[in-house]
Amino acid sequence: MRMSNAERSARARHALNCYQNLVGEVDESFAATVVDLMADLRHFCDHMGLDFEHVSSQGDRYYREERIEEGGGS
Secondary structure, three states: OOOOHHHHHHHHHHHHHHHHHHHOOOOOOHHHHHHHHHHHHHHHHHHHOOOHHHHHHHHHHHHHHHHHHOOOOO
C-alpha cells in the first residue's frame, strides 16, 4: 500500500518533534526547526562525504513525483 502525502507529512512532523526534543528547542517554530535540521543535515553530509545538493535534488524530485501521483500538480 502506498503512503499518502498526508501520511508523509505526519511522518515528517513526528521527525521534527523528535528533533526538537533532541536539541531541547520544543517551543521553536516548525520553520526554525526545519532550518536547523537542514543545516545539521548539511554537516552530516559533509561528514559522510555525501553531496548535499545531489541528495536534496533527489528529494525534490521525489516530492514532485508524489505530488503529481495525488493530483497536486508540480
